[in-house]
Amino acid sequence: MREDSDVFLMGEDIAEMGGSMGVTQGLLDEFGPERVRNTPISEAGIVGAGIGAAMQGMRPVVEIMYEDFLTLSAEQIVNQAAKHRYMSGGQLKVPLTIRTQGGAGWSPGAQHAQQLEAWFVHIPGLKVVFPSTPTDVRGLLWTAIHDDNPVLVFEHRLLYPVKEEVPDELEPIPFGQARTVREGEDVTVIATGPMVHRSVEAAVEAEKNGVSVEIVDPRSLQPLDEEALVASVKKTNRCVVTHEAVTRMGFGAEVASVIQYQAFDWLDAPIERVGAKFAPLAFAPVMEQFIVPNSEDVLAAIYRTVGRDGN
Amino acid sequence: MAKVEAEQTGVSEQRLRDFLREMLLIRRFEEKVEERFRAGELPGFLHVAIGQEAVAVGVCAALEEDDVIASTHRAHGHTLARGTSPNALMAELYGKLEGCSRGYGGSMHLYDVERGNLGANAVVGGGLPAITGAALAFKFRKEPRVALAFFGDGATNIGTFHESLNLAQLWQVPAVFCLENNWWAESTPNKQHSPITDFTQRAVAFGMHSLKVDGQDVEAVHRTASEAIDHARRGDGPVLLVADTYRLVGHYIGDPQVYRPKGEQQELRKTEDPITKLREKLGVSDEDWEQLDAEITQEVEESVEFAKNGTDPQPEDALKNVYA
Ligand SMILES: Cc1ncc(C[n+]2csc(CCOP(=O)(O)OP(=O)(O)O)c2C)c(N)n1
Numbered sequence: 277m278r279e280d281s282d283v284f285l286m287g288e289d290i291a292e293m294g295g296s297m298g299v300t301q302g303l304l305d306e307f308g309p310e311r312v313r314n315t316p317i318s319e320a321g322i323v324g325a326g327i328g329a330a331m332q333g334m335r336p337v338v339e340i341m342y343e344d345f346l347t348l349s350a351e352q353i354v355n356q357a358a359k360h361r362y363m364s365g366g367q368l369k370v371p372l373t374i375r376t377q378g379g380a381g382w383s384p385g386a387q388h389a390q391q392l393e394a395w396f397v398h399i400p401g402l403k404v405v406f407p408s409t410p411t412d413v414r415g416l417l418w419t420a421i422h423d424d425n426p427v428l429v430f431e432h433r434l435l436y437p438v439k440e441e442v443p444d445e446l447e448p449i450p451f452g453q454a455r456t457v458r459e460g461e462d463v464t465v466i467a468t469g470p471m472v473h474r475s476v477e478a479a480v481e482a483e484k485n486g487v488s489v490e491i492v493d494p495r496s497l498q499p500l501d502e503e504a505l506v507a508s509v510k511k512t513n514r515c516v517v518t519h520e521a522v523t524r525m526g527f528g529a530e531v532a533s534v535i536q537y538q539a540f541d542w543l544d545a546p547i548e549r550v551g552a553k554f555a556p557l558a559f560a561p562v563m564e565q566f567i568v569p570n571s572e573d574v575l576a577a578i579y580r581t582v583g584r585d586g587n
Numbered sequence: 588m589a590k591v592e593a594e595q596t597g598v599s600e601q602r603l604r605d606f607l608r609e610m611l612l613i614r615r616f617e618e619k620v621e622e623r624f625r626a627g628e629l630p631g632f633l634h635v636a637i638g639q640e641a642v643a644v645g646v647c648a649a650l651e652e653d654d655v656i657a658s659t660h661r662a663h664g665h666t667l668a669r670g671t672s673p674n675a676l677m678a679e680l681y682g683k684l685e686g687c688s689r690g691y692g693g694s695m696h697l698y699d700v701e702r703g704n705l706g707a708n709a710v711v712g713g714g715l716p717a718i719t720g721a722a723l724a725f726k727f728r729k730e731p732r733v734a735l736a737f738f739g740d741g742a743t744n745i746g747t748f749h750e751s752l753n754l755a756q757l758w759q760v761p762a763v764f765c766l767e768n769n770w771w772a773e774s775t776p777n778k779q780h781s782p783i784t785d786f787t788q789r790a791v792a793f794g795m796h797s798l799k800v801d802g803q804d805v806e807a808v809h810r811t812a813s814e815a816i817d818h819a820r821r822g823d824g825p826v827l828l829v830a831d832t833y834r835l836v837g838h839y840i841g842d843p844q845v846y847r848p849k850g851e852q853q854e855l856r857k858t859e860d861p862i863t864k865l866r867e868k869l870g871v872s873d874e875d876w877e878q879l880d881a882e883i884t885q886e887v888e889e890s891v892e893f894a895k896n897g898t899d900p901q902p903e904d905a906l907k908n909v910y911a
């Protein structure tokens with residue numbers, strides 16, 4: 277925002293309050309209410325206004341407070357933002373960034389914790405990223421804002437407390453570049469968002485039992501770094517795909533398909549998928565925990581691929 | 588001490604005393620919820636309606652047994668006023684099977700279908716279209732029932748508000764849209780989210796009848812809500828009922844309210860507490876007050892006991908109820 281006056285923010289409660297998750301704290305003071313625009317509760321309207329401003333050369337960043345409410349702006353994202361470039365035969369561009377957050381594990385109930393990234397990966401014309409660390413958020417958000425296409429940035433609520441040293445100099449992270457979180461020999465775990473961290477826990481456990489686990493975080497789901505994912509599986513010959521979203525028809529289904537097609541002859545075991553069970557998110561913590569995948573679920577899947585029961 | 592004239596107001600003193608009891612029950616219940624949340628006993632995301640009790644009580648008392656409501660994220664008051672027991676509500680907040688949503692819903696998703704509560708909604712504006720639809724069903728079947736949606740000032744900015752009111756007016760269904768204007772949408776004050784201050788003007792756009800009332804005066808709320816509900820039930824069309832009220836707490840439990848002018852809430856607590864107002868109107872003696880308060884406090888304590896002794900769902904129960 278300091279470098280480019282075309283960048284501005286819109287969203288509910290992003291000004292004085294600094295966003296419901298505190299992400300935009302301090303920005304009102306520095307950039308003022310014109311560029312840090314508190315909006316009414318109008319998800320379709322603010323995304324649509326972002327599209328219009330973007331087509332006029334601005335670089336808006338719209339915050340949707342919970343990704344569950346992306347559904348309210350879905351028309352504008354899916355039918356408008358994703359399509360204007362194409363329908364105009366390449367005349368228009370929509371350099372719009374939509375930031376949102378979600379995720380379970382704190383019992384808000386069924387309308388505040390869904391993981392809906394797969395819906396948007398399915399739409400040609402959109403780019404989708406899902407960072408899992410502070411460094412990745414920064415680098416990917418930078419790229420999103422500078423990209424000439426509509427980009428959705430998914431943040432996970434439980435990852436806000438994650439802390440790490442970030443380089444002084446901001447390093448943009450190009451889209452379509454996976455990150456190897458951890459190297460290993462026996463199994464590749466392809467994980468997004470919070471499952472990256474849960475997979476690291478699982479990998480540490482597996483290591484104690486002599487199973488060496490490689491973890492790859494695609495970071496950008498669209499475009500997808502197929503090459504890196506396939507290369508890792510060709511090395512380990514086994515694969516677990518995991519995300520917090522519902523397993524069925526989730527992003528992992530696409531990844532599994534990519535792997536089986538491009539690394540079929542290298543696979544020594546069926547690809548395992550770990551995600552949420554097929555139910556809305558229940559309120560009662562015991563039921564919520566049952567639905568949402570955890571590190572033990574990843575560990576069990578790792579052991580299944582190597583034909584071990586973990587004992 | 589003021590004696591309330593039944594003829595003048597249409598609300599008997601006994602009825603007002605009942606309202607006082609209900610409002611105080613909601614207040615003490617929500618204070619207990621805050622306390623138990625801070626003690627780490629309650630999971631999830633909670634919003635209390637301290638300051639807005641007169642709207643819930645006055646409006647719900649004007650409904651008939653067969654009428655239905657839809658509520659919001661700030662739903663405890665509506666739910667209790669609609670007749671759900673403190674036990675069933677507290678059990679829900681503790682995630683127990685005895686809860687009014689069987690532990691599946693939580694604070695923002697309180698249901699009690701037997702008592703005509705079609706659900707609290709965590710999506711702002713989420714409940715309005717179905718209230719138009721429920722009213723349409725009543726009209727189809729010629730049932731003398733009314734469907735009523737509670738929602739906040741912030742909800743007037745979302746598409747479903749406009750679409751639902753338009754449809755309801757177009758189809759002349761027996762719906763009442765009860766707007767609780769507490770002047771804030773989370774951290775956003777009205778002047779930052781609405782170009783108009785008088786929300787009854789929203790009804791003008793649809794040619795809809797509208798009424799406005801002081802939401803801190805339970806008697807006025809009850810009278811005006813009765814008028815709105817009767818209007819709808821008679822077949823004269825839907826009504827937008829605007830109740831001006833105050834949120835005497837943060838948006839959610841734990842909200843530091845950095846955005847709120849210092850002292851505003853404390854000042855409003857002194858001048859705009861609907862329970863104090865009613866107590867003064869009725870001239871309730873200290874002795875009677877203390878007795879009432881003690882009874883209610885006891886009832887709320889018991890609801891916590893009931894909830895804690897409730898049944899935890901089995902993890903696998905999570906897979907039930909996904910489909911009918
Ligand atoms: C569609 C949608 N957008 C945003 C939110 C987040 N949110 C929850 S309550 C709220 C403010 C609602 O204000 P209002 O309708 O006035 O009700 P109040 O909280 O004042 O009772 C917001 C922005 C939401 N729940 N749903």
Ligand SMILES: [Mg+2]
Nearest residue numbers: 739740771772
């Ligand atoms: Mg409000």
